[in-house]
Amino acid sequence: xxxxxxxxxxxxxxxxxxxxxxxxxxxxxxxxxxxxxxxxxxxxxxxxxxxxxxxxxxxxxxxxxxxxxxxxxxxxxxxxxxxxxxxxxxxxxxxxxxxxxxxxxxxxxxxxxxxxxxxxxxxxxxxxxxxxxxxxxxxxxxxxxxxxxxxxxxxxxxxxxxxxxxxxxxxxxxx
Amino acid sequence: xxxxxxxxxxxxxxxxxxxxxxxxxxxxxxxxxxxxxxxxxxxxxxxxxxxxxxxxxxxxxxxxxxxxxxxxxxxxxxxxxxxxxxxxxxxxxxxxxxxxxxxxxxxxxxxxxxxxxxxxxxxxxxxxxxxxxxxxxxxxxxxxxxxxxxxxxxxxxxxxxxxxxxxxxxxxxxxxxxxxxx
Ligand code: SF4
Numbered sequence: 001x002x003x004x005x006x007x008x009x010x011x012x013x014x015x016x017x018x019x020x021x022x023x024x025x026x027x028x029x030x031x032x033x034x035x036x037x038x039x040x041x042x043x044x045x046x047x048x049x050x051x052x053x054x055x056x057x058x059x060x061x062x063x064x065x066x067x068x069x070x071x072x073x074x075x076x077x078x079x080x081x082x083x084x085x086x087x088x089x090x091x092x093x094x095x096x097x098x099x100x101x102x103x104x105x106x107x108x109x110x111x112x113x114x115x116x117x118x119x120x121x122x123x124x125x126x127x128x129x130x131x132x133x134x135x136x137x138x139x140x141x142x143x144x145x146x147x148x149x150x151x152x153x154x155x156x157x158x159x160x161x162x163x164x165x166x167x168x169x170x171x172x173x174x175x
Numbered sequence: 176x177x178x179x180x181x182x183x184x185x186x187x188x189x190x191x192x193x194x195x196x197x198x199x200x201x202x203x204x205x206x207x208x209x210x211x212x213x214x215x216x217x218x219x220x221x222x223x224x225x226x227x228x229x230x231x232x233x234x235x236x237x238x239x240x241x242x243x244x245x246x247x248x249x250x251x252x253x254x255x256x257x258x259x260x261x262x263x264x265x266x267x268x269x270x271x272x273x274x275x276x277x278x279x280x281x282x283x284x285x286x287x288x289x290x291x292x293x294x295x296x297x298x299x300x301x302x303x304x305x306x307x308x309x310x311x312x313x314x315x316x317x318x319x320x321x322x323x324x325x326x327x328x329x330x331x332x333x334x335x336x337x338x339x340x341x342x343x344x345x346x347x348x349x350x351x352x353x354x355x356x357x
Contacts, residue, residue, distance in 0.1 A: 088346055089325075089326065121341075121342060122341055123341065123342060124343070124346075124347075126347060131348075
């Protein structure tokens, strides 16, 4: 991510004095780094995962937004993408993976199934993963288009830039 | 008139001929569905018949494609056919040699869900029977490891039974996180 002078001048909370000195806050710098290097943990359990793969592949190329480093270990990732149906047998696995991710972490619930059970209102399907893990961004659609997933990643980025804390730690801050 | 005659003269499939010769007492019914021969076999002799179908050199139904079951409890006409047997365990077989398929059905009564396991004939029956047990509650006697395969271990009931509610009995909200993580 190359920085131009205009970038620096237009950035919020960043001031440029004469010469090559800029002043800002450490939070902003850290958030700027986080925002542009989100490492997703893909949790693809159904058809939505196909769209996720498409998003990562060259045509839609999520790496344009710094999120191409897919980590298959939750311990190395900070963005969980839940894409697909989650059954009652899979939910404990998902929860465990979420718990293993280091803070700060963000969660995208991709598609109708992950967000609310979709058309599968049956005995075995979790009707929305947000009952068990905190979700930052929901994507509607069945399946959502790759652009929708990119949009969700951008929304997570916005959330990070704005300094908002992830859903997962909000309850800790309240007390 | 001519057409009718032709229908009558259709050859009896080899498998029916041979079953009638060797296992006539086991055969409850026979027929054809979209080109597949279907036979209904008494539960007590089911293992012997399946073994015969597999090992007979002329038939050689060596490939077990699938095992599943059907719950007929809400279809009166189907139910009555075989003395109110609620379940029908279905075996799909294929013979590479004869290049033909065969469907073997075994009626199972609700008050006696035991039926012989065919894992001794086809190793691949292992998971198929586990699935049928998980979904319908059919108890395959002699199965080496008859556990649930799809539903969580602590799940109660068999969800493909017709009287199981579609939205479950509250498992979606109350399932046990810790036990499954162990
Ligand atoms: S929302 Fe649609 S595309 Fe996505 S997992 Fe569910 S059924 Fe598949």
